Amino acid sequence: MTSHSVETGGPTRQRLIDVAIELFQQHSVAGTSLQMISDELGLTKSAIYHHFRTRDELLSAVMEPVIAEVTALVEAAETHRTPHARADHMLVGYAGLAARNRALIPLLTGDPGVVELLRTRQEWRALVERQMRLFADVEPGLSGQVKAALVMSGIASAAGVDYGDVDDETLRDQLVAAGRRTLGLRGSRAGR
Amino acid sequence: MTSHSVETGGPTRQRLIDVAIELFQQHSVAGTSLQMISDELGLTKSAIYHHFRTRDELLSAVMEPVIAEVTALVEAAETHRTPHARADHMLVGYAGLAARNRALIPLLTGDPGVVELLRTRQEWRALVERQMRLFADVEPGLSGQVKAALVMSGIASAAGVDYGDVDDETLRDQLVAAGRRTLGLRGSRAGR
Numbered sequence: 147m148t149s150h151s152v153e154t155g156g157p158t159r160q161r162l163i164d165v166a167i168e169l170f171q172q173h174s175v176a177g178t179s180l181q182m183i184s185d186e187l188g189l190t191k192s193a194i195y196h197h198f199r200t201r202d203e204l205l206s207a208v209m210e211p212v213i214a215e216v217t218a219l220v221e222a223a224e225t226h227r228t229p230h231a232r233a234d235h236m237l238v239g240y241a242g243l244a245a246r247n248r249a250l251i252p253l254l255t256g257d258p259g260v261v262e263l264l265r266t267r268q269e270w271r272a273l274v275e276r277q278m279r280l281f282a283d284v285e286p287g288l289s290g291q292v293k294a295a296l297v298m299s300g301i302a303s304a305a306g307v308d309y310g311d312v313d314d315e316t317l318r319d320q321l322v323a324a325g326r327r328t329l330g331l332r333g334s335r336a337g338r
Numbered sequence: 339m340t341s342h343s344v345e346t347g348g349p350t351r352q353r354l355i356d357v358a359i360e361l362f363q364q365h366s367v368a369g370t371s372l373q374m375i376s377d378e379l380g381l382t383k384s385a386i387y388h389h390f391r392t393r394d395e396l397l398s399a400v401m402e403p404v405i406a407e408v409t410a411l412v413e414a415a416e417t418h419r420t421p422h423a424r425a426d427h428m429l430v431g432y433a434g435l436a437a438r439n440r441a442l443i444p445l446l447t448g449d450p451g452v453v454e455l456l457r458t459r460q461e462w463r464a465l466v467e468r469q470m471r472l473f474a475d476v477e478p479g480l481s482g483q484v485k486a487a488l489v490m491s492g493i494a495s496a497a498g499v500d501y502g503d504v505d506d507e508t509l510r511d512q513l514v515a516a517g518r519r520t521l522g523l524r525g526s527r528a529g530r
Contacts, residue, residue, distance in 0.1 A: 172454075173450065174367065174368040174449065175366065175369075176366040176370075177366060177369050177450070177451070255495075256447075256448035256449070256495075257366065257448070257449075257450065258362075258364065258369070258449065259365075259366060259369065288504060288508070288512055289516075291499075291501055292496055292499075292501070292512040292513060292515075292516055293516045293519075295492075295496035295499045296489075296492035296516045297488075297492065298495075299491065299492055299495030300487075300489065300491055300492025300493075300495070300496075303447075303492070303495070304487035304488040304491065307483075307484075307487045312480060316480070317484070320480055320484040321488070323481065323484075324481075324484055324485045324488045324520055327485075327520050327522065328492075328519050328520040
């Protein structure tokens with residue numbers, strides 16, 4: 147926990163991100179200062195500035211790998227022919243992402259600071275809307291929109307619950323089963 | 339926006355609570371200080387202290403009416419004979435509560451500060467667990483637990499989404515329909 151490793155770049159950057167995620171979860175994004183993160187790591191504030199100028203820059207770095215994965219999922223899902231197949235592709239991918247990132251995903255969907263950042267970054271907001279549309283298009287009107295919203299945030303939150311010792315694949319399959327029931331999907335079959 | 343009304347008690351207390359909810363939504367609980375709340379209302383900090391000594395005391399005052407309603411719902415739901423009837427009673431009541439409090443309920447279920455307070459207050463944590471059990475008992479094992487978690491937080495978040503001009507009853511009915519599908523309930527009938 148010294149500041150010697152700052153010059154090496156990579157490892158400190160990743161440790162900053164890891165500690166930021168922990169503190170964001172405990173105190174929310176707005177309740178976490180760069181000072182708290184540097185204190186936790188025993189770094190000076192200037193050592194943090196070497197990597198991130200603001201908390202939002204750090205938050206962006208936390209979110210980018212997830213955004214990249216959701217982007218790839220949305221693009222792949224949109225290639226299917228039918229609304230059911232598109233929704234099912236998105237659901238299976240999103241449930242897997244949530245099961246593999248049980249601490250991070252609830253933070254990214256529930257924290258007011260993240261929600262605000264998602265709104266202000268045009269391309270991220272557009273991505274969330276595309277994902278929502280993939281779920282909502284299964285059923286027309288308000289009914290489809292409400293079910294889509296329930297699945298989007300329900301999967302994120304349900305992944306963060308402590309069920310005891312449950313591996314990622316088992317949790318993913320349960321989330322997929324629940325999401326299919328909510329959306330009225332009968333499961334994926336090729337070409338549907 | 340003066341501090342004259344402080345001596346009268348009631349109205350200022352309610353205005354403090356209303357402004358707190360707004361700021362909690364924008365900045366999260368941890369990102370909102372009593373100072374920010376007093377600035378917003380043009381009150382001195384000592385005027386706030388007249389009503390609430392700490393932010394957690396204010397947060398408790400925000401939560402108490404909702405806690406009281408959930409308590410009444412859980413108790414009424416638990417009187418039914420079958421797991422299906424118990425879950426359906428809880429679902430209809432909870433969806434109605436969420437539809438009538440679209441701004442507050444997402445805050446109470448998503449904000450890390452609230453989640454922390456719910457954990458530390460023994461009687462509130464017990465209440466959340468009783469509500470969760472009412473949903474989870476429809477289906478045994480992990481499968482029922484995951485669906486219960488998805489419905490609990492999914493309904494709260496889905497109520498906060500902007501669907502345009504949708505009245506509370508319509509939204510409640512849509513949330514109930516989605517929740518019933520997720521949990522595998524066929525709708526309420528007397529004596530089930």
